[in-house]
Amino acid sequence: MLSRQSVISLAILQLWTNWIASALAQQTFFPSAVPLAVRTPTSNSWLNTTNGSNPMTTFPTFWNAHHALAWVGFIKVDGLTYPWLGGATAPTSTWIETQVTPTQTILTVQAGPMLLNVTFLSPIEPSDWGRQSFPFAYVYLDGTATDGLPHSVQLYSDISGDWVSNNVGTGIQWSTTKTSNTVFHQVGSTSPTSVFGDVAEDSVAYHAISSGYLNLVSIVGTDQGLRAQFTAPGEGFTLTSDLAGQSGNVRGSDGNAPVFAHAMDLGNTTNISSIAWAVGVVRDPIVTFSGVPRRAYYWSQYATIGDAIDDFIGDFPTARTRALALDQKILQDARAISQEYADLISLGARQAMAGFEITLSTFPNGSFDFSDVKAFMKDVGNSQRVNPVEVIYAALPAYMYLDPNITGVLLEPLLEYQNSSNYTNPYAAPDLGPGPFPAVPGNPSSSNAAYGIENSGNMLILVLAHARSTGDGSLIGKYYNLLKQWADYLVSNALIPGNQHSADARDGVLVQSHANLTNLALKGIIGIQAMAEVSQIMGQGADAQDYAASATSLMQSWVNLTSVSGHLRWTYDETTFGLMYNLLADKLLQLNLVPASVYTAESTTLSDNPVQGPFGFPLSSDNTSAARSDWTLFSAAAAPDKTTRDLLITAVRNHASSNVTAGTFPTLYDVQTGLVQASPNTFSSPAQGAMFSLLALNVANQTIVVPSTTSTSPTGLSSAKSKAKSHTGAIAGGVIAGLAALLLVGSLVIFLRRRARKDRSANDDFEAPRPYQNPVTEQSDGAAVGPQPSRTFGSSVPSSKAALISEGKFSPRPLSATSSQHAPSHQLPSSGPRLSVSRVTDDLRSEVERLRQEFQQLRADQSIPLDAPPEYQ
Ligand SMILES: *[C@@H]1O[C@H](CO)[C@@H](O)[C@H](O)[C@H]1NC(C)=O
Ligand SMILES: *[C@@H]1O[C@H](CO)[C@@H](O)[C@H](O)[C@H]1NC(C)=O
Ligand SMILES: *[C@@H]1O[C@H](CO)[C@@H](O)[C@H](O)[C@H]1NC(C)=O
Ligand SMILES: *[C@@H]1O[C@H](CO)[C@@H](O)[C@H](O)[C@H]1NC(C)=O
Ligand SMILES: *[C@@H]1O[C@H](CO)[C@@H](O)[C@H](O)[C@H]1NC(C)=O
Ligand SMILES: *[C@@H]1O[C@H](CO)[C@@H](O)[C@H](O)[C@H]1NC(C)=O
Ligand SMILES: *[C@@H]1O[C@H](CO)[C@@H](O)[C@H](O)[C@H]1NC(C)=O
Ligand SMILES: *[C@@H]1O[C@H](CO)[C@@H](O)[C@H](O)[C@H]1NC(C)=O
Ligand SMILES: *[C@@H]1O[C@H](CO)[C@@H](O)[C@H](O)[C@H]1NC(C)=O
Ligand SMILES: *[C@@H]1O[C@H](CO)[C@@H](O)[C@H](O)[C@H]1NC(C)=O
Numbered sequence: 001m002l003s004r005q006s007v008i009s010l011a012i013l014q015l016w017t018n019w020i021a022s023a024l025a026q027q028t029f030f031p032s033a034v035p036l037a038v039r040t041p042t043s044n045s046w047l048n049t050t051n052g053s054n055p056m057t058t059f060p061t062f063w064n065a066h067h068a069l070a071w072v073g074f075i076k077v078d079g080l081t082y083p084w085l086g087g088a089t090a091p092t093s094t095w096i097e098t099q100v101t102p103t104q105t106i107l108t109v110q111a112g113p114m115l116l117n118v119t120f121l122s123p124i125e126p127s128d129w130g131r132q133s134f135p136f137a138y139v140y141l142d143g144t145a146t147d148g149l150p151h152s153v154q155l156y157s158d159i160s161g162d163w164v165s166n167n168v169g170t171g172i173q174w175s176t177t178k179t180s181n182t183v184f185h186q187v188g189s190t191s192p193t194s195v196f197g198d199v200a201e202d203s204v205a206y207h208a209i210s211s212g213y214l215n216l217v218s219i220v221g222t223d224q225g226l227r228a229q230f231t232a233p234g235e236g237f238t239l240t241s242d243l244a245g246q247s248g249n250v251r252g253s254d255g256n257a258p259v260f261a262h263a264m265d266l267g268n269t270t271n272i273s274s275i276a277w278a279v280g281v282v283r284d285p286i287v288t289f290s291g292v293p294r295r296a297y298y299w300s301q302y303a304t305i306g307d308a309i310d311d312f313i314g315d316f317p318t319a320r321t322r323a324l325a326l327d328q329k330i331l332q333d334a335r336a337i338s339q340e341y342a343d344l345i346s347l348g349a350r351q352a353m354a355g356f357e358i359t360l361s362t363f364p365n366g367s368f369d370f371s372d373v374k375a376f377m378k379d380v381g382n383s384q385r386v387n388p389v390e391v392i393y394a395a396l397p398a399y400m401y402l403d404p405n406i407t408g409v410l411l412e413p414l415l416e417y418q419n420s421s422n423y424t425n426p427y428a429a430p431d432l433g434p435g436p437f438p439a440v441p442g443n444p445s446s447s448n449a450a451y452g453i454e455n456s457g458n459m460l461i462l463v464l465a466h467a468r469s470t471g472d473g474s475l476i477g478k479y480y481n482l483l484k485q486w487a488d489y490l491v492s493n494a495l496i497p498g499n500q501h502s503a504d505a506r507d508g509v510l511v512q513s514h515a516n517l518t519n520l521a522l523k524g525i526i527g528i529q530a531m532a533e534v535s536q537i538m539g540q541g542a543d544a545q546d547y548a549a550s551a552t553s554l555m556q557s558w559v560n561l562t563s564v565s566g567h568l569r570w571t572y573d574e575t576t577f578g579l580m581y582n583l584l585a586d587k588l589l590q591l592n593l594v595p596a597s598v599y600t601a602e603s604t605t606l607s608d609n610p611v612q613g614p615f616g617f618p619l620s621s622d623n624t625s626a627a628r629s630d631w632t633l634f635s636a637a638a639a640p641d642k643t644t645r646d647l648l649i650t651a652v653r654n655h656a657s658s659n660v661t662a663g664t665f666p667t668l669y670d671v672q673t674g675l676v677q678a679s680p681n682t683f684s685s686p687a688q689g690a691m692f693s694l695l696a697l698n699v700a701n702q703t704i705v706v707p708s709t710t711s712t713s714p715t716g717l718s719s720a721k722s723k724a725k726s727h728t729g730a731i732a733g734g735v736i737a738g739l740a741a742l743l744l745v746g747s748l749v750i751f752l753r754r755r756a757r758k759d760r761s762a763n764d765d766f767e768a769p770r771p772y773q774n775p776v777t778e779q780s781d782g783a784a785v786g787p788q789p790s791r792t793f794g795s796s797v798p799s800s801k802a803a804l805i806s807e808g809k810f811s812p813r814p815l816s817a818t819s820s821q822h823a824p825s826h827q828l829p830s831s832g833p834r835l836s837v838s839r840v841t842d843d844l845r846s847e848v849e850r851l852r853q854e855f856q857q858l859r860a861d862q863s864i865p866l867d868a869p870p871e872y873q
Helices: 004-023 223-231 297-301 305-314 316-335 339-353 389-402 405-418 446-470 474-493 503-507 518-538 541-562 583-588 596-607 629-638 642-656 686-696 730-764 790-807 839-862
Strands: 033-038 044-048 071-077 080-085 094-100 104-111 114-121 136-145 151-160 171-178 182-189 204-210 216-222 248-250 258-269 271-282 287-289 292-296 356-362 368-377 626-628 668-670
Touching: 033 094, 033 104, 033 114, 033 136, 033 339, 071 114, 071 136, 071 223, 080 104, 080 114, 094 339, 114 316, 136 151, 136 316, 151 204, 151 223, 151 271, 171 216, 171 258, 182 216, 182 258, 182 305, 204 258, 204 305, 216 223, 223 258, 258 271, 271 305, 271 316, 287 368, 292 297, 292 368, 297 305, 297 356, 297 368, 305 316, 316 339, 316 686, 339 389, 339 642, 339 686, 356 405, 368 405, 389 405, 389 446, 389 503, 389 583, 389 629, 389 686, 405 446, 405 474, 446 474, 446 503, 446 518, 446 583, 474 518, 474 541, 518 541, 518 583, 541 596, 583 596, 583 629, 596 629, 596 642, 626 629, 626 642, 629 642, 629 686
Parallel strands: none
Antiparallel strands: 033 044, 071 080, 071 151, 094 104, 104 114, 114 136, 136 271, 151 258, 171 182, 171 248, 182 204, 204 271, 216 258, 287 292, 292 356, 356 368, 626 668
């Protein structure tokens, strides 16, 4: 008999469950694929949710939607197993709905009596480049028994070697490590190569979980072996490895693929509370630029990958809180436009932030050069090009809104390369070369002349947008003469583009057959006005006047050539039309160069447009079946009236929410059918950062300061001349004083953190990382794989194993759990003994944590980034 108290709590639980069911937001947005773990161009997994698919039984895929990534999740309830990801077991679970927020994808699933939320969280960490560059994502489970009764619950998750190679025949090697608070598996190729297409053949995949969970089993075995053991009918589970003693294999050679699993038994329970796993795909180094290999930013904060994973796992509750707060802020801003707009932002945010890698170079002794941050973008969905300028331009609105300094670190390598003697063209380059990413050869080709206006205009607009949104005038100070050269090129060429192409010609479908593109000329003229502002910021008044005069006069001519009886033409000499999307640059930079009559004419042109399809407006009359989501959103943000704006947003949202045609949020599709072209398929392009166009319009101007020391321009503008401020004064002085105080605190934190890490490494017998070794290293103990230098794993793996063995939780053979190990639940996870971490380190850690919190508080109060560059020490 149940006690009175438990009857009451059951009743409350029942009410609560009903409330949840009714409170579940009804799904109204139906993308044909949803992001799962989307952090970088190569740590990028999605779930097919096209109509007719069952999200519970579909394997996730890489962003290209054809490379399957085995990632399987099961829940066993009262002895019956239900999939929550990638599985195919009977009885099957019931998928209820999928919700997408800017940082999360939530699958709601009924698994027998348990109602589950399966949440995939890919953090977006504005202004925290250590965290932003760490290519890991969380998946966590919340659940409740809909009948309010306790049930026997076990959970299981695994990934396979598919994560590190395009080819099922590639050999893989693996190991399992336990650190102070984490157990993780890692798997890499036995023949890593940095020449690859989509899935990085030089990557190492990780599957990690907190070691604090009770009755946790972390094991490597074959897919058929482990999954069959877990799903065998009956409460609990017993897992025994059929790969015991092995640490390498050729996948699938015998029809069995090794999988890397973490499973646990929750015993009898009525609810599941945020049980989290982490997955990540790591490459190291990221690229070699200008002869120097570069590592992801987060390596500057951790001695080993184990430390980084520990921090990521330990940070889960706060990371989730940050993500929820960021989601709330973004969605609130976006819903002020419309719910449809909020849907587009939700689907595009992770994609834009996963388009690039933030890197640092190192000194010969392995320490990091914080004055040399550069980001590298892959032209995901289109090509293997590196830092494609038109994609950075398309994604600019997302970076302006989320973290405007990202624009600067993406531009820096482009500017540095083109400022070197390796580049002699008078116009800007389209990229840092055709790659294939991660190769960064540079692009000195004179055939880039075909895109001279496009790229020179883009670069000038981007440089000014970066300075305005951050207050950082260092790029302007450093590259003033280069920028001037491009502006001069535009003065001579922009108005009459002749046969020059816009970047859209790169997309295959959209090869322009027409000369004199008006939208291209517009970009060039706006670029000249941007240069006038840049000159003003530099204190170069005469230049500023000259460029402003040119821009104004060219603008008048452009208006004459472009507007005909209240409509805008797409080319000067024909009755053509198109989305005049470069108008957005005039608005984003608040140039007021383009007369209001042009905006009105654009609106008229669009509303009179006879060829819109169910999925929107064609980009231009050059190809009336091809629509571009990014440029459509640029046009929406530039629209002078809400009717036009919402018409354009609805058009793009119709496609984003149509699950009839496949694709991971593509930028280019057929306006009538919604179909995507075969190649390039434009899947998962960071260009979807354009979804933020409307929000970027509200990003405030900052007071721009050009540091006097940054002027290294080749023609020797004197540093006295280059020392210029724009709209500064007392405010800047105050900001700088505040900054100095914060930097002091920041330096202390960094110093203490470093000391803490140094102590910890010494204690753990870890080696400091040695840069630029091949990510997947020689086998040591048959187990060492990883982007960390081999010696780190070589030395840490055995000591970790020893520690695990001493805890009685790990045997030299992979673990097997028997029912006797399944203690009843309703206990807090044990934290478990730490691995040889001295008290001194702990004290330092808590001190660091305290300082960190203080610093974060200060940062929150004053919007100062956490990771202050240490050269200010
Ligand atoms: C596809 O979209 C329709 C609505 O258009 C929806 O009813 C259906 O559940 C969606 N399917 C999936 C797998 O999301
Ligand atoms: C989705 O598929 C179901 C059946 O599989 C079908 O009835 C429905 O019309 C489809 N929805 C769309 C939007 O195609
Ligand atoms: C997605 O699922 C649908 C329905 O199961 C299937 O027809 C389609 O081929 C899948 N697409 C991809 C890219 O896997
Ligand atoms: C951008 O970077 C500069 C220089 O490091 C810093 O002062 C500024 O606060 C950063 N802005 C944001 C929004 O993070
Ligand atoms: C599942 O997510 C929904 C929102 O999508 C929320 O209302 C509900 O409380 C969540 N359920 C659990 C058990 O956390
Ligand atoms: C769970 O509850 C069932 C039925 O009440 C009981 O037989 C079983 O022993 C319990 N399991 C655990 C692990 O407590
Ligand atoms: C310029 O070219 C030289 C020779 O190919 C190369 O070593 C150097 O790294 C290049 N510099 C840049 C900035 O790309
Ligand atoms: C471009 O337009 C100008 C001015 O109308 C014209 O003189 C020129 O012939 C056009 N160029 C081409 C290639 O059509
Ligand atoms: C624009 O056209 C008007 C009327 O046709 C003419 O008066 C004016 O001079 C033209 N302006 C330019 C800059 O071409
Ligand atoms: C931003 O700066 C530009 C250039 O100084 C100025 O024209 C514009 O009015 C400013 N906008 C705001 C909102 O302060």
